[in-house]
Amino acid sequence: MRESERVMFEIYREASYNRRYKVVYFTELNEHNKETEINRAMAGDHFLDGFLNGVRKDEAKAIIDRALIRLNGGEQVRPDELERELDGFLA
Numbered sequence: 001m002r003e004s005e006r007v008m009f010e011i012y013r014e015a016s017y018n019r020r021y022k023v024v025y026f027t028e029l030n031e032h033n034k035e036t037e038i039n040r041a042m043a044g045d046h047f048l049d050g051f052l053n054g055v056r057k058d059e060a061k062a063i064i065d066r067a068l069i070r071l072n073g074g075e076q077v078r079p080d081e082l083e084r085e086l087d088g089f090l091a
Contacts, residue, residue, distance in 0.1 A: 005053070005054030005055065005091075006027070006051040006052065006053065006054055006091040007025055007027050007028060007051065007052040007054055007057050008025070008026040008027045008049075008050075008051050009023055009024065009025050009026065009049060009050065009051070009052060009064070010023070010024055010026065010041050010046065010047075010048070010049040011023045011047040011048045011049070011064065011067075011068070011082075012024070012040075012041050012044035012045060012046055012047055013044050013045040013047060014040070014043075014044050015043045015044050015045070020072050021047065021068050021071040021072050022040070022041075022044070022068070023064050023065075023068060024037045024038070024040070024041045025052075025061075026038070047071075047079055048079040048082055048083060050083075050086075050090050050091075051090060051091040052086075052089055052090060052091060053088075053089055053090065053091045054091075056088075056089050057089075059089060060086055060089035060090075063082075063085050063086055063089070064082075064086075067082050067085070
């Protein structure tokens with residue numbers, strides 16, 4: 001797989017009052033939102049990061065979205081559990 005086909009991501013917990021879990025797909029940012037999104041992620045608490053296989057990125061993003069719903073709903077999800085769910089989608 002070419003490096004340009006991979007999608008770099010990070011799941012983090014916001015540092016602000018509401019402390020919600022979010023994901024940022026760094027390689028999909030544009031010049032208008034790049035600095036803001038990177039700063040938000042850097043200020044938050046790291047949960048999981050990596051590279052998604054570009055060919056199957058939509059499937060992987062759906063798994064991440066479901067995990068964010070669970071996390072923000074108060075369910076305990078460990079990073080290693082989510083990493084196992086993403087097995088086969090990570091580059």
